[in-house]
Amino acid sequence: MSAPVDMNCKGLVELVTDYLEGALPEAERASLEQHLAGCEGCSAYLEQMRVTIALTGRLTEDAIPADGREELLDVFRAWKEQTSSW
Amino acid sequence: MSDRPPIRASDEDLRVVEALRAGDEPSFAMLVDRYRAPMLRVAQMYVSTRAVAEEVVQDTWVGVLRGLDAFEGRSSLRTWIFRILANTAKTRGQREARSTPFSSVWAAGDDEPAVDPDRFFPDDDPSAPRGWRSLPARWDAIPEERLLGKETLDRIREAIDALPANQREVIRLRDVLGWGSAEVCNALEISETNQRVLLHRARAKVRRALEAYLGEEGPS
Numbered sequence: 001m002s003a004p005v006d007m008n009c010k011g012l013v014e015l016v017t018d019y020l021e022g023a024l025p026e027a028e029r030a031s032l033e034q035h036l037a038g039c040e041g042c043s044a045y046l047e048q049m050r051v052t053i054a055l056t057g058r059l060t061e062d063a064i065p066a067d068g069r070e071e072l073l074d075v076f077r078a079w080k081e082q083t084s085s086w
Numbered sequence: 087m088s089d090r091p092p093i094r095a096s097d098e099d100l101r102v103v104e105a106l107r108a109g110d111e112p113s114f115a116m117l118v119d120r121y122r123a124p125m126l127r128v129a130q131m132y133v134s135t136r137a138v139a140e141e142v143v144q145d146t147w148v149g150v151l152r153g154l155d156a157f158e159g160r161s162s163l164r165t166w167i168f169r170i171l172a173n174t175a176k177t178r179g180q181r182e183a184r185s186t187p188f189s190s191v192w193a194a195g196d197d198e199p200a201v202d203p204d205r206f207f208p209d210d211d212p213s214a215p216r217g218w219r220s221l222p223a224r225w226d227a228i229p230e231e232r233l234l235g236k237e238t239l240d241r242i243r244e245a246i247d248a249l250p251a252n253q254r255e256v257i258r259l260r261d262v263l264g265w266g267s268a269e270v271c272n273a274l275e276i277s278e279t280n281q282r283v284l285l286h287r288a289r290a291k292v293r294r295a296l297e298a299y300l301g302e303e304g305p306s
Contacts, residue, residue, distance in 0.1 A: 010206040010216035014199070017286035021267060023278070041218035045201075051225050051233070052293040056242055056261040058234070068140055069118060072147055076114045079151040084109065 007035040012042050016049050093269050095159030095166075102163060107154055118147070121164065124258065125171050128274070131191050131251055132175035134182055142178050146171040161272055164265070168273035192252050192276045194283040200290035228300060238299065245295035249288050256281055257288035 012035060018024045019032055036043050105113035125146065129139035149170045157166060176188055207214045246254055259265045271281050
């Protein structure tokens, strides 16, 4: 067991991504969760971050101009012709 | 943790590759429609103009088709395509004799706090050192039609558009397109740590934009 990690709100907000990514060392994760359990502000912050990620996932890829697409399909057609003539 | 197994090609990836080898154009068109936009943006990080980026994307597809027979499924199809893209873009960027080295393309840069430091009590505060001075609001009371409304999503899109290019592309691949962390690291050839820092900063700014918007008086 490593020594407990001192956790405070200002420090916690910088660890949120590592926490959500499962990248925190065990001792740090434990102390973060202990802090969360007793801190209204930090649990609200983490919840906001979860909502932010979920909402970002509702965005769709920006429409890109259709020009250029046909050229790419031509790339395929040329390749196909080349390989089938072997 | 950091040593995640690499993402191998899915059954769908293998089916698509088979179809391409057999000359199936709709399968190719599907890939083009799916990846043309993110490929164009990633290419633009390495070269100077949109026109050159378009050429890089075109050369990448040539490379993908030529390499089809060598695809063994040891990575996902999209990771493989994006690695070809990055290599093509770098080669092209080198020819342009750009002044910034490629290693700086994905560099995180200077520290930036996720939250305005004024939101916390000072380090030497007697009662709550580094604690919240003003608590973040709970968003669960916000009506769903506001939270999921078009305007909310527009704010997120604006916040992402305003990010530095490397943070923007990482959050797009991870949170908009839903790629896994290992896939993004492989595709962009960046370390897990590097990726997490970029993602962290990007998400923090999107959260701040949302907080500013959702904190405003909503339409009643």
